[in-house]
Amino acid sequence: MSALPSQALTPALSVRDLTTTFVTSAGRVTAVDNVGFDVFPGEVLGLVGESGSGKSVTLRSIMRLIHAPGVVGGSVLWQGRDLVTMPERELRRIRGAEIAMIFQEPMTALNPVLPVGLQIEENLKAHTPLDRAGRTKRALELMDLVGIPEARRRLSDYPHQFSGGMRQRAMIAISLASNPKLLLADEPTTALDVTIQDQILKLILELKRELGMSVVFVTHDLGVVAATCDRMAVMYAGRIVETGEVASVFAKPRHAYTRGLLGSVPRSGAERTMLLSIDGTPPSLAAIPPGCPFNPRCSFATEVCRTVVPPLDEVSPARLAACHHHDRVAAAGSPVA
Template sequence: MDTPRPAQMGRGPILSVSGLRVVFQGARGRVTAVDGLDLDVSHGEIFAVVGESGSGKSTVALAVAGLLPASASVSGEIRIKDLDVRRMPPRERRRMAGEEAGLVCQDALSSLNPCTTVGFQIAETLMVHRGMRRREAMEEAVRLLKLTGVPAPAERAQDYPHQFSGGMRQRALIAIALALQPSLLIADEPTTALDATIKAQILDLLLRLRGELGMSIVIITHDMGVVARLADSVLVMYAGRAVEVGTAEEVFARPAHPYTRALLEAVPRLGRGAEPLHPIPGAPPSLQALPPGCAFHPRCASVVTACSQTVPPLVELGHSHRAACIRLSQEANL
């Protein structure tokens, strides 16, 4: 959180999401994966969307990139620069997904094609979108592998994904996402299943790319340690809704929602000694059967009767800090 910020940060949002609602129609009925989400990401900003599995984080990433399946019903507004993503025809949306918003998907091994070399998978993007000849595109692929820290990039470009380590595969996915020089990089759980050393290297890479290329980054994660290392701003999601949003400094120093506090209390810290961790009791609710009122109230240590009766709105706590808790709403009305 104390890393240098690009000079262009603060020019206004490169990504603006307003009232985003994503509903899937399945065999068992309708599932609302994202419910009324708002967020703004400035130029050069690293914006973290954090929460447990099933909170709707990845659905937000796919919605922004225009890659949701046909079974998804989407409402609200998504704008990247001056582009209205939702109103784009499919052809333009596919172009935008690479040229304006690059997506680094979860699970690098399954996201890469096992039947073609890593270098060709990067080059293919350039041949399709930029009309490059294969030789020129392969040279650019080698440059991108070098940019993302892959050693001996000319040789490794000829390797297949199974010949890469987990960390190298993650770098290759980032290279593919960077191929068309997008203004916005969306990284969905980029450090999952990586050991601590490799995870630190990937986080350092993202910080370096932000500094060198001036791009904005949206990072989707459940790891509060990753948020503390990278993020300028944080949005905490639970059961498809935003429960807290603010700068990383505000959220870590003064967490206002019980869920945010619970996430932070569950993180191991140096200096705690033998002090036990405090896991969040229970499990996230099914999106097909959300509890009434605040969805977190069955697991909340600060629950009151009103929590099961009303869905709390986001309450302003400062210039950019907001949280959705009935206790905050009651205090605001006193």
């Protein structure tokens, strides 16, 4: 993969050739295929794509939360240390302390038989020198920070006693307990109504500014990307097919899949116009088509697309795309312009 143009900052996280495979009854499948990207200090990177494109597996691979029969390869450099080859004991000191993760569904991520306050304190017990009284005080501060009302009373409540929005706030409180420098957010607003979704997004951005965190934000909602992210990486069939600054990608997509995603979003003032749909469905990981994996669904595809895998190369300043016909896609214009 070609590197992005030189930046003033050194990446906080540098992912290179990240590959995750699973042995299944259908044979070995590749869920994450040579993925590479950088995340800079204080930056929000959006990782977008349809369900099954490999976004969540990418985050779990970074944290090395993939277990047998899954195998993770490549390198994940976090402040100069490779998380992929790091001993498990050392990695435990980084998980939850330096790098934290918000999981997609808090009702399954939270332990249903432990009070929420105790679950926040578990992180503090593992990664801070605070005594019991100090941990309780910090848990109260965190619950206040994420906007959970009557925090002292709700410390002893169980997850089922919280609403969906409050459970997600509790998950954020757990993830922020040790002031991490990198937050991996796996669709943290997907199951929430739009009002709570907006509150959670604003909360994450506010905490990012206060704590100086970097954020990798996984979502399939391009509206969320436009509102929260500095750069975006588009995934399809386990591969990154385009990256760049959000405004640049929205204005001139360089991959047909990105263009299709943008065209499928309803726009204000375009009530009587047809949405641009993407024909077909994403391929099974056990049967990725030869050449560009998007070619069966692509209106720009030619014979080269059906036989040669396009490399992820720089196609314009600070823009990478894996498309043989990126110039034709760019010339077709953005459906949201």
